[in-house]
Amino acid sequence: MGNLANSIEDYLKRLLTLSGAGYIDIKRKELSNKFSCVPSQVNYVLETRFTLEKGYLVESKRGGRGYVRIKKLKLSPRSSLIHFLRELEGGLPGEEHAKGFLYRLYEDRFLSLRELRLMEAVLEGLDTLEENPLKNKIRRDLLRQMLVVLLKFDY
Amino acid sequence: MGNLANSIEDYLKRLLTLSGAGYIDIKRKELSNKFSCVPSQVNYVLETRFTLEKGYLVESKRGGRGYVRIKKLKLSPRSSLIHFLRELEGGLPGEEHAKGFLYRLYEDRFLSLRELRLMEAVLEGLDTLEENPLKNKIRRDLLRQMLVVLLKFDY
DNA sequence: CCTTTTTTGACTATCTTTGACCAATAATAT
DNA sequence: ATATTATTGGTCAAAGATAGTCAAAAAAGG
Numbered sequence: 001m002g003n004l005a006n007s008i009e010d011y012l013k014r015l016l017t018l019s020g021a022g023y024i025d026i027k028r029k030e031l032s033n034k035f036s037c038v039p040s041q042v043n044y045v046l047e048t049r050f051t052l053e054k055g056y057l058v059e060s061k062r063g064g065r066g067y068v069r070i071k072k073l074k075l076s077p078r079s080s081l082i083h084f085l086r087e088l089e090g091g092l093p094g095e096e097h098a099k100g101f102l103y104r105l106y107e108d109r110f111l112s113l114r115e116l117r118l119m120e121a122v123l124e125g126l127d128t129l130e131e132n133p134l135k136n137k138i139r140r141d142l143l144r145q146m147l148v149v150l151l152k153f154d155y
Numbered sequence: 156m157g158n159l160a161n162s163i164e165d166y167l168k169r170l171l172t173l174s175g176a177g178y179i180d181i182k183r184k185e186l187s188n189k190f191s192c193v194p195s196q197v198n199y200v201l202e203t204r205f206t207l208e209k210g211y212l213v214e215s216k217r218g219g220r221g222y223v224r225i226k227k228l229k230l231s232p233r234s235s236l237i238h239f240l241r242e243l244e245g246g247l248p249g250e251e252h253a254k255g256f257l258y259r260l261y262e263d264r265f266l267s268l269r270e271l272r273l274m275e276a277v278l279e280g281l282d283t284l285e286e287n288p289l290k291n292k293i294r295r296d297l298l299r300q301m302l303v304v305l306l307k308f309d310y
Numbered sequence: 311c312c313t314t315t316t317t318t319g320a321c322t323a324t325c326t327t328t329g330a331c332c333a334a335t336a337a338t339a340t
Numbered sequence: 341a342t343a344t345t346a347t348t349g350g351t352c353a354a355a356g357a358t359a360g361t362c363a364a365a366a367a368a369g370g
Contacts, residue, residue: 003368005316028359038318043360048315063325065158066358114308115270121300122277128296138281138293145276153269160326183349193328198350203325218335221348 008035008042009049016072023071028060042068053082057152073151081105081147088144092136095123098143110150119146163190163197164204171227178226183215197223208255210235210262232265233309240302247295250278266305274301 008031015024032039050056050070057071084101087093093101099120106116126139157165163186170179187194205211205225212226230238239256242248248256254275261271281294 003316029357039359040319040361041317044316060359061325062323062357062359063158064327064357066325068359112267114304115273117304117308118270118273118301121304122297125297125300126293142277142280142297145280146273149269149272149276153272158326184347194349195329195351196327199326215349216335217333217347217349219337219347221335223349 004035004037004041005045005048008045011035012045012050012070016070022074023069025067025069027066028068046070052148052151053086055082059152071152073154081110081151085144085147088140088147092140093143095127095139098123098139105150119143122146159190159192159196160200160203163200166190167200167205167225171225177229178224180222180224182221183223201225206255208252208259210259232260232263233306236260236265236302236306240299243295243299243302247291250294253278253294253298260305274298277301 012024012026015026028039028042031042035041046058046068050058055073057073058068059071060066060068102111102116102119102123105111106113111119122142123139126135126142167179167181170181183194183197186197190196201213201223205213210228210230212228213223214226215221215223235256257266257271257274260266261268266274277297278294281290281297
């Protein structure tokens with residue numbers, strides 16, 4: 001069990017626990033130095049251990065003073081969101097299914113009315129597209145990305 | 156927490172807020188001195204953070220008593236929205252242009268952070284689409300529909 | 311063995327900082 | 341007035357600082 005990836009994972013999770021803020025900022029390069037490995041090893045850990053399904057959110061910025069931010073999501077009404085996200089990965093949900101889901105989020109006060117309408121507009125907006133084979137895939141992609149935003153900016 | 160560019164940006168925005176006049180005049184050289192950087196760094200900040208789409212106007216004059224004037228545009232979000240919608244009919248604005256505009260609506264408190272991110276996600280989400288000839292048209296349609304929602308549900 | 315997970319590194323993308331050279335305007339000298 | 345000089349600001353491309361991607365090689369599991 002003592003591989004590199006696990007050590008890095010543990011280290012990051014320890015940092016997260018210690019930090020009161022609910023998130024930590026690291027420098028990819030520094031971290032890889034600390035563990036004497038290549039930088040992309042850090043990406044591997046992030047991709048395999050800090051996924052959305054596992055309740056983490058990773059953001060980053062390149063360039064001078066860049067960073068990688070790891071956020072621990074507090075799950076609550078959010079579990080349904082994550083569940084829906086997982087469903088999305090599997091197949092394409094019909095527009096009605098998607099809308100129903102959004103409406104439930106709205107009823108649970110997880111979405112404002114305006115946010116609901118915005119998202120519906122996107123789902124519907126694609127209808128004007130005459131039968132394009134990609135349509136459903138596009139709809140799913142957009143929906144997924146929007147849901148991720150909801151996870152990210154939960155207030 | 157910030158790089159140079161961000162610090163300068165924050166500093167200028169603070170000045171703008173404090174100033175009752177709706178604009179500020181600075182000396183490029185003085186500013187770069189204050190932040191111990193080269194003058195052109197100031198131009199970088201102006202070009203990336205104080206664009207027209209984001210609701211700022213920058214004028215300047217060279218030579219003795221030269222200056223750089225930064226003005227916060229005060230069109231109401233509603234009217235700029237309508238104006239932007241009209242522009243949309245003509246041709247498609249580049250993604251950067253569109254995002255800048257949304258950012259402005261956010262700074263003017265017409266959009267919440269979450270709404271901003273949702274809409275950005277839609278604009279970016281289409282990037283994952285490999286070159287589809289319809290991509291730009293779709294982007295424009297979705298953007299238009301979302302903007303209409305904003306007009307409708309204006310609180 | 312064969313499969314899955316981990317580790318590495320070469321190549322790429324993005325954002326920032328710097329510097330050398332250019333352009334415009336005002337102030338001053340003739 | 342005109343020419344000259346001092347004072348500003350502008351442009352652009354290169355260098356620097358991070359982070360991301362992808363696929364091959366290596367290691368671990370079964």
